[in-house]
Amino acid sequence: MPTVHFTDAEGAVRDVQGNVGDSVMETAVRNGVPGIVAECGGSLSCATCHVFVREDCVSQLPPMEDMEDEMLYGTAVDREDNSRLSCQLRLTDGLELFVTTPETQV
Amino acid sequence: MGTHTAEQAAGATNGPATVPTRTGLLIIGASQSGVQLAVSLRALGFGEHITLLGDEDHRPYQRPALSKEFLQGTVESESLIFRSNDYWAEHNVDLVKGEHIVRIDKEADGSGVAHASSGREFPFRRLALTVGARARKLEIDGGDLDGVLYLRNADDALALKARVGDATDVVVIGGGFIGLEAASSLQKMGKNVTVLEFGPRLVGRAVGEETAEYFLQAHRSRGLDIRLNTSAARFSAADDGKAVAAVELQDGTVLPAQIVLIGIGVIPNTQLAEQLGLDVDNGVVVDRFALASDGTTVAVGDVANMPNPVPGSEPGERIRLESVNNAIEHAKVAAYSLTGRREEYAGIPWFWSNQADLKLQIAGLCNGYDQTVLRYDEERGKFSVLYYRRGQVIAADCVNAPLDFMAVKNALAKGQNIPADAAADPATQLKTITTDS
Numbered sequence: 200m201p202t203v204h205f206t207d208a209e210g211a212v213r214d215v216q217g218n219v220g221d222s223v224m225e226t227a228v229r230n231g232v233p234g235i236v237a238e239c240g241g242s243l244s245c246a247t248c249h250v251f252v253r254e255d256c257v258s259q260l261p262p263m264e265d266m267e268d269e270m271l272y273g274t275a276v277d278r279e280d281n282s283r284l285s286c287q288l289r290l291t292d293g294l295e296l297f298v299t300t301p302e303t304q305v
Numbered sequence: 306m307g308t309h310t311a312e313q314a315a316g317a318t319n320g321p322a323t324v325p326t327r328t329g330l331l332i333i334g335a336s337q338s339g340v341q342l343a344v345s346l347r348a349l350g351f352g353e354h355i356t357l358l359g360d361e362d363h364r365p366y367q368r369p370a371l372s373k374e375f376l377q378g379t380v381e382s383e384s385l386i387f388r389s390n391d392y393w394a395e396h397n398v399d400l401v402k403g404e405h406i407v408r409i410d411k412e413a414d415g416s417g418v419a420h421a422s423s424g425r426e427f428p429f430r431r432l433a434l435t436v437g438a439r440a441r442k443l444e445i446d447g448g449d450l451d452g453v454l455y456l457r458n459a460d461d462a463l464a465l466k467a468r469v470g471d472a473t474d475v476v477v478i479g480g481g482f483i484g485l486e487a488a489s490s491l492q493k494m495g496k497n498v499t500v501l502e503f504g505p506r507l508v509g510r511a512v513g514e515e516t517a518e519y520f521l522q523a524h525r526s527r528g529l530d531i532r533l534n535t536s537a538a539r540f541s542a543a544d545d546g547k548a549v550a551a552v553e554l555q556d557g558t559v560l561p562a563q564i565v566l567i568g569i570g571v572i573p574n575t576q577l578a579e580q581l582g583l584d585v586d587n588g589v590v591v592d593r594f595a596l597a598s599d600g601t602t603v604a605v606g607d608v609a610n611m612p613n614p615v616p617g618s619e620p621g622e623r624i625r626l627e628s629v630n631n632a633i634e635h636a637k638v639a640a641y642s643l644t645g646r647r648e649e650y651a652g653i654p655w656f657w658s659n660q661a662d663l664k665l666q667i668a669g670l671c672n673g674y675d676q677t678v679l680r681y682d683e684e685r686g687k688f689s690v691l692y693y694r695r696g697q698v699i700a701a702d703c704v705n706a707p708l709d710f711m712a713v714k715n716a717l718a719k720g721q722n723i724p725a726d727a728a729a730d731p732a733t734q735l736k737t738i739t740t741d742s
């Protein structure tokens with residue numbers, strides 16, 4: 200099962216197992232990981248599902264589309280090079296993903 | 306009514322000892338607002354038991370996809386579920402499905418018992434009404450034929466999906482958000498779709514004139530047949546006398562339709578509030594802290610008529626919003642109220658609607674604007690309208706223009722302005738001209 204390790208802004212870690220095909224955002228929200236808000240439920244409209252992806256995991260992820268790129272300019276905590284919107288990241292077989300959630304999403 | 310008075314009398318004469326223990330919070334309505342209220346209460350450390358009760362047979366789910374991805378079959382129903390069962394169990398929230406509350410007995414202290422149509426009773430110490438709204442029905446001849454459908458909940462969406470395979474022609478009645486989203490989805494699925502709008506423009510008053518006109522042109526250029534100032538006179542049946550086969554317009558035109566989808570707005574579910582004697586006026590009337598007129602019951606989301614929360618709005622102005630963002634923010638206000646704190650609505654109302662490749666994002670509320678600025682980048686398919694009141698930006702409609710949306714939303718949240726003259730050039734990034742007003 201793919202696993203996502205969520206670290207919050209204070210450093211607390213939560214490991215959540217997810218299903219192949221689900222997004223990182225869905226995996227977080229369904230299990231109540233507090234650092235992800237995801238108001239729009241994954242339709243790329245809210246930018247409240249922002250995560251920082253650990254550098255060595257970045258290459259495992261699909262490249263971002265223009266819309267995601269533009270939305271990332273409006274996140275509550277400013278974007279970094281390793282920023283992604285977690286609703287756009289799908290879990291694949293065997294994926295081990297390490298992400299940090301920002302201090303705030305809204 | 307008999308049991309109502311009998312029970313009140315018993316409570317009054319025999320004292321609290323004979324009244325069943327009324328503990329915990331009962332949330333009636335297990336959707337966007339009810340779910341958020343339960344989640345926010347636990348986040349705030351609310352220690353009492355919570356019952357999250359709804360009359361649908363599904364686990365609480367997100368509605369927006371019903372007219373979009375779910376209808377098109379690009380997301381699974383499982384993806385729409387808000388929280389896992391484990392989450393509710395771990396957070397001591399009792400999720401009750403399929404129970405429709407028909408009557409509530411409530412004491413002056415806010416506690417009481419809710420009665421379901423099944424006969425089950427749900428005692429409570431505090432009550433939350435998150436009962437939302439229902440689809441407004443179109444009462445014309447043939448309105449109860451098979452295939453005349455609405456789209457408010459998952460069962461409606463499943464009924465629509467079940468019919469879509471066999472249909473060639475669909476008539477959508479109502480050119481609002483849900484009608485246009487569903488029309489775009491059905492068109493994408495290969496259906497021959499006609500949209501009938503009773504009014505002179507699309508999307509009513511939720512957006513300004515320019516945005517409505519932009520959507521009209523954009524949809525028409527994508528092949529959607531939209532007829533303004535047009536209403537249906539009756540629906541006629543196929544030979545079997547049961548299924549809808551055509552829509553007859555006021556002018557006598559007949560449009561074939563194996564599906565008629567009606568999206569002409571919603572009516573807030575105020576029946577329980579009325580029975581409780583709460584103030585009701587286009588929804589349950591609540592104060593800035595989501596409290597109804599009894600001072601103890603909270604009402605949240607689509608069902609609530611609240612003071613306009615936007616900074617700078619006219620004093621006394623009231624509003625009932627129908628959006629995910631409002632359900633979430635309003636639920637947070639109510640969660641504070643229920644834990645004895647007083648916090649006003651935070652954040653700027655926002656909304657989204659996806660129609661074909663048109664991605665609309667709205668920041669703020671454009672009510673009472675006196676000036677608009679249009680930003681149109683035809684080549685890149687980006688379109689925004691900024692709304693101003695007395696020189697201050699108050700809202701924006703943005704189509705495929707997330708940078709504009711984000712800039713306006715952030716400016717509003719920080720109480721900043723985006724001067725109108727500088728905003729008019731679509732090549733200028735709004736973020737760079739935002740000023741502290």
Ligand SMILES: Cc1cc2nc3c(=O)[nH]c(=O)nc-3n(C[C@H](O)[C@H](O)[C@H](O)COP(=O)(O)OP(=O)(O)OC[C@H]3O[C@@H](n4cnc5c(N)ncnc54)[C@H](O)[C@@H]3O)c2cc1C
Pocket residue numbers: 333334335336337338339358359360361367368369370371372404405406407435436437438439456457458483574577605606607608626627628629630632655656657658659
């Ligand atoms: C097809 C569709 C698309 C949408 N798209 C968007 C969008 O893109 N963006 C956006 O921001 N918003 C969208 N919305 C609006 C958004 O979904 C609503 O604003 C939101 O669901 C409101 O949440 P609520 O909990 O207040 O009410 P509701 O979602 O209406 O929930 C109320 C619940 O209470 C239950 N209930 C009512 N009476 C009783 C009773 N007596 N006993 C027990 N249960 C009861 C109802 O069955 C329902 O489950 C859309 C809505 C629909 C229908």
Ligand code: FES
Pocket residue numbers: 224237238239240241242243244245246247248284285286287
């Ligand atoms: S959940 Fe809204 S953009 Fe990701």
